[in-house]
Amino acid sequence: MLAPTRASFAAALALALLSGARATRSGAEASLVRGCKPAGPARIEITSLGFARGEATLQYSVTPTIAAARLATEVGAGSGSALLSHSEARGVDLAAGTTLAGSARVRLATGARAVEVAAVVEFAVADGTTEVQRAVLRLEVPGAAPEPELQAALSGGSTSLEVPAERSGGSRR
Amino acid sequence: MSRPSLLAAALVLATGAAARADLTVAGTFRYVDRTFTFTGGFTGAEPTLPIRLATVQVIDDATSAVLATGATDENGAIALAVAGSGTKNLVVRCFSRSNQFGAQALRVTSAGNVEYSVSSATFAGWDLAADLDVGTVTAQKVLFGGFQGSPFNMLDQMVAGLQYAKSLGAANAPSSLRMIWPGGSGSFASGSTATMADDDGFDDVVQLHEFGHVMHNVYSDSDNPGGSHGFGESDQDPRLSFGEGYASFFAGAVQKFRGVANPGFYMDCSGTGATGAGSIQLRMRFEDGFPLTNTTGGEADEGAVFAALWDVVDTTATNDGIAGDDDALDGIPFANGASGDQVAWNVLVGPVDAAPNATIRDFWNGFFLPADAGNGSELKAAFEAWKMRFAADSTEPNDAPAAASPLTPAAAWSAIRTLYAPAAGQLGPGDGDADFYSFVLTAGTAFDVETRYPNGVADAQTYADPRVTLLRPNGSTFLTQDGGGTGRNALIAGAIADATGTWIARVDTASAFRKTGSYQLRVQVTAGPVAGCTAPVAASASFGAGKAGAGGTPTLQAVAAPVVGGTLTLALGGGPANAAGLLLVGTVAVDLPFDGGHLYVSPLALLPIAVGPSGSTSFGVALANPATCGLSVHTQLLFAADPGAAGFYQTSQSARLTLTFGG
Numbered sequence: 001m002l003a004p005t006r007a008s009f010a011a012a013l014a015l016a017l018l019s020g021a022r023a024t025r026s027g028a029e030a031s032l033v034r035g036c037k038p039a040g041p042a043r044i045e046i047t048s049l050g051f052a053r054g055e056a057t058l059q060y061s062v063t064p065t066i067a068a069a070r071l072a073t074e075v076g077a078g079s080g081s082a083l084l085s086h087s088e089a090r091g092v093d094l095a096a097g098t099t100l101a102g103s104a105r106v107r108l109a110t111g112a113r114a115v116e117v118a119a120v121v122e123f124a125v126a127d128g129t130t131e132v133q134r135a136v137l138r139l140e141v142p143g144a145a146p147e148p149e150l151q152a153a154l155s156g157g158s159t160s161l162e163v164p165a166e167r168s169g170g171s172r173r
Numbered sequence: 174m175s176r177p178s179l180l181a182a183a184l185v186l187a188t189g190a191a192a193r194a195d196l197t198v199a200g201t202f203r204y205v206d207r208t209f210t211f212t213g214g215f216t217g218a219e220p221t222l223p224i225r226l227a228t229v230q231v232i233d234d235a236t237s238a239v240l241a242t243g244a245t246d247e248n249g250a251i252a253l254a255v256a257g258s259g260t261k262n263l264v265v266r267c268f269s270r271s272n273q274f275g276a277q278a279l280r281v282t283s284a285g286n287v288e289y290s291v292s293s294a295t296f297a298g299w300d301l302a303a304d305l306d307v308g309t310v311t312a313q314k315v316l317f318g319g320f321q322g323s324p325f326n327m328l329d330q331m332v333a334g335l336q337y338a339k340s341l342g343a344a345n346a347p348s349s350l351r352m353i354w355p356g357g358s359g360s361f362a363s364g365s366t367a368t369m370a371d372d373d374g375f376d377d378v379v380q381l382h383e384f385g386h387v388m389h390n391v392y393s394d395s396d397n398p399g400g401s402h403g404f405g406e407s408d409q410d411p412r413l414s415f416g417e418g419y420a421s422f423f424a425g426a427v428q429k430f431r432g433v434a435n436p437g438f439y440m441d442c443s444g445t446g447a448t449g450a451g452s453i454q455l456r457m458r459f460e461d462g463f464p465l466t467n468t469t470g471g472e473a474d475e476g477a478v479f480a481a482l483w484d485v486v487d488t489t490a491t492n493d494g495i496a497g498d499d500d501a502l503d504g505i506p507f508a509n510g511a512s513g514d515q516v517a518w519n520v521l522v523g524p525v526d527a528a529p530n531a532t533i534r535d536f537w538n539g540f541f542l543p544a545d546a547g548n549g550s551e552l553k554a555a556f557e558a559w560k561m562r563f564a565a566d567s568t569e570p571n572d573a574p575a576a577a578s579p580l581t582p583a584a585a586w587s588a589i590r591t592l593y594a595p596a597a598g599q600l601g602p603g604d605g606d607a608d609f610y611s612f613v614l615t616a617g618t619a620f621d622v623e624t625r626y627p628n629g630v631a632d633a634q635t636y637a638d639p640r641v642t643l644l645r646p647n648g649s650t651f652l653t654q655d656g657g658g659t660g661r662n663a664l665i666a667g668a669i670a671d672a673t674g675t676w677i678a679r680v681d682t683a684s685a686f687r688k689t690g691s692y693q694l695r696v697q698v699t700a701g702p703v704a705g706c707t708a709p710v711a712a713s714a715s716f717g718a719g720k721a722g723a724g725g726t727p728t729l730q731a732v733a734a735p736v737v738g739g740t741l742t743l744a745l746g747g748g749p750a751n752a753a754g755l756l757l758v759g760t761v762a763v764d765l766p767f768d769g770g771h772l773y774v775s776p777l778a779l780l781p782i783a784v785g786p787s788g789s790t791s792f793g794v795a796l797a798n799p800a801t802c803g804l805s806v807h808t809q810l811l812f813a814a815d816p817g818a819a820g821f822y823q824t825s826q827s828a829r830l831t832l833t834f835g836g
Binding site: 034035036037038039040041043065066067078079096113114123125126127131133134135136137138139140159160161162163164165166167168169170171 | 200269287293296305307308309311313315318358360361382386389390395403441454463464631
C-alpha cells in the first residue's frame with residue numbers, strides 16, 4: 001500500500017471530483033434548502049459574464065444592505081491572475097438599497113478555479129467607530145481542472161480521502 | 174508503551190467474535206485547528222486538537238482486512254483489542270465519521286460522498302503478540318482550490334452539537350447526519366445534510382450554524398423558506414429570521430457548552446489562510462449586537478432572534494465579550510430548576526415542531542404553553558430589548574368598541590402599540606389581539622387613517638401586518654383596508670365621513686404567520702366640512718308605490734349615503750329590457766294622477782335614461798359643496814311604452830325618492 005500522503009489525498013479528491021460528483025445544487029435540491037449562512041452586508045449580482053481566451057469579462061452590481069459610509073469592490077482570480085481593467089463600483093454615504101454598477105476584465109492564470117467579486121463595506125457603529133465587512137461572490141471558471149498537484153497524482157485511489165498526517169511517538173521495532 | 178485506560182478500553186468494538194484479543198493497539202489522533210477571535214479573526218495560531226469519538230479501524234495493510242473497529246475517546250485516544258497471531262502489516266486509520274451516537278452516523282464527506290481519513294504509519298511485520306502504540310497521528314490542514322479546511326474539525330462541530338442536544342435529553346439522531354466539504358461557493362443546509370463552502374473549512378461558527386439548521390430539521394420542523402439573508406435586515410420573512418436566528422443561536426449555545434473561551438458571537442472569516450482582522454468577512458456579537466446594534470430589532474430580524482435567545486442561556490459568568498450580563502435572566506433557573514438551554518431545547522422540539530409557519534412568536538409562545546417555563550417577566554424584558562414586543566401595550570384592554578382608546582385626529586402618531594393581549598394575569602400567549610380606537614368626526618369630514626412601523630423606520634423592525642377597519646357611529650362597517658400604506662401597513666386615504674359621531678378604528682391582522690407585532694396609528698382630518706353645511710349627509714325618503722311594467726316596478730335608490738362634497742350614485746332598476754326612460758328631477762313634490770299611476774315630481778329637468786338587458790343602470794352626480802347644502806331633491810323614474818304596463822301611455826313608474834341635504 002502506498003503511504004498516505006498529501007499526493008494520495010489529492011489523487012483521491014481529484015477522482016471524486018472528476019467522477020462528476022462535484023456538489024452542484026440541482027433545482028430539486030435547491031428547492032429543499034432550508035437554510036444558508038448569512039451573507040455579508042451587500043448583495044452582488046452578475047449582470048453579464050463571459051469566459052474566453054483565458055480572460056473573464058464581467059459586469060456586476062453591488063447593493064449594500066445596510067447604510068454604508070464607504071463601499072469599494074475588489075475583483076480577483078487568485079495567484080497568477082491579473083486584473084486587466086476594472087470600472088469599480090464604489091461610493092460613500094450610501095443608503096441601504098443603493099445599487100452601484102461596475103465591470104472588470106481579468107486575465108486568468110492557468111488552472112484558475114474562480115473569479116471572486118468582493119464588496120468591502122465600511123459602516124458606522126453606534127460606539128463611534130467604523131466596521132469593515134465583506135460580501136464575496138465566487139464565480140467558478142467553467143471547466144476548471146483540479147489543481148496541477150491533483151492532476152499529477154491521479155494514480156491513487158481509496159475508499160476514503162486520505163488527509164496528510166504528521167506522526168510522532170509510538171512503538172518502535 | 175502506554176497502557177490503555179479502562180475507559181478507553183470500554184470503547185473498543187472488536188471484530189471477530191470468537192477470536193481472542195492478543196494485542197491492544199493504542200495511540201492518539203489529533204487534527205490541526207485554526208484559532209480565531211472576535212476581534213482578530215484567524216490569529217495564526219494552529220493548535221492541534223483531539224479527534225473525538227471518531228471511528229477507527231486497525232487494518233492489515235497487506236490484505237486491507239479490517240482487524241478491529243473502535244473509536245477515539247474524548248481525548249482522541251484509542252485502545253483497540255485485536256485478535257490473532259503471527260505477524261501482520263498494521264495500519265490504524267481514523268475516519269471523519271462517528272458511530273458513537275446510536276445506529277446513525279455523523280459523517281463528513283466530500284461532495285462525492287467519500288469520507289476522509291488519516292492514518293498511522295504502517296507497522297510492517299508486527300508480531301501480534303506485542304501491544305502496539307501508533308503514537309500521535311495529527312491530521313494536517315487540507316488544501317483545496319486555495320482554501321484550507323479540516324474534515325476532522327467539521328466532525329468535531331457535529332460531535333459537539335449532538336452532545337449538546339443529548340445533554341438536554343435528546344435521543345440519538347433518527348438519521349445519519351452529514352457535512353460536506355468542499356462544497357463550492359456557498360454554505361447551506363438541507364434536511365440532514367450541511368454543505369460547507371470551500372471558504373468555510375475552519376469557520377467553526379459557520380459550520381455550527383449550518384449544523385444548527387440540520388438539528389432544527391431533524392429534531393423539530395423548520396419552515397424557513399430559505400434564500401439570501403444577512404445581518405442588519407429587520408424586514409425579512411419572519412420564518413427565515415427564526416430559522417436563521419435559531420441556527421446562529423445554536424452555534425453560540427454549543428460553543429458555550431463546549432467551553433470555548435468566548436462563545437458569544439457569529440463570525441465568518443476568509444478561508445484562504447489569511448490572518449488578522451483583515452480575515453474577518455462578517456461578524457456580530459450576540460450580547461449587544463455589535464456592530465449592528467442600532468439596526469437590529471424585531472421579529473423579522475435574524476440578529477434580534479439570536480440575540481434574544483442568547484439572553485435565555487447566557488449568564489453573568491459567560492465570557493461573551495461583554496462584562497456581566499445585559500438581561501435579568503442571568504442563569505436563574507426556570508420552572509422545575511431547568512436551565513435556559515433546557516427550556517430553549519424543549520421549546521424547539523415541542524411547540525415549534527408542532528407550529529405551522531413557525532416564527533419567533535411560536536418560540537415565545539412555547540415559553541408558556543403547554544407549560545409555563547417561568548421567568549416570564551425576565552423573558553419579556555429580554556425580547557423587548559430587541560424590539561420583539563410580546564407584551565400588551567398601555568392601552569389594553571381595548572379589545573371592543575365599548576373599550577376603545579380615545580384618539581384625537583392629528584398629524585402626530587400614537588405611541589408604539591402591539592397586537593398582543595394575553596389573558597389577564599398572563600404574559601403569553603397573546604395572539605389574536607384587536608385594538609379599538611375611538612375618534613369624533615363630523616359628517617362630510619375628509620380624513621385619513623393609517624398605520625406605520627414603529628418610529629417609521631424604513632426597515633420595519635417588526636413583522637407586523639396591520640389591517641384597519643373603520644366603523645361608523647352606528648357600528649356598521651365603513652371600510653376595511655389591509656394594505657395600501659408603506660410596506661405592509663394599512664392606509665385609508667381620502668375617506669369622507671358619512672355620519673357625525675364617534676367613529677371606531679379597529680386594528681388587527683389577517684396574516685397567517687405575522688400574528689403579532691408593533692405599529693403606530695394616526696387619524697388625520699384632511700378637509701373639514703364646509704361651514705354652514707352642518708348636515709351634509711343626505712336624508713333619504715321614498716313616497717308612493719309606483720306602477721309595474723314588464724320589468725316589475727321601477728326602482729330608484731341612492732347607493733350609500735350621499736354626502737355633500739362627494740358623489741351621489743343613483744341605481745335605477747325594474748325597467749323593461751333595453752328601454753329608454755325618463756328621470757324626473759325637481760325641487761317640488763307633487764302627487765298627481767297620471768296614466769293609471771302617479772306623477773310625484775314637478776320636474777325641473779327630464780334626464781333621458783337608457784337601461785340594458787337587465788332593465789337597470791346607475792350613474793353618478795357630483796354634489797357641489799356648499800351649493801347642494803339645504804336642498805331637497807325629488808326624483809322619479811318613468812318608462813313609457815312599457816309593454817308590460819297598463820295605461821294609455823303604458824308607463825311604468827317608480828316611487829318618489831327624496832334626498833334632503835341638511836344645512
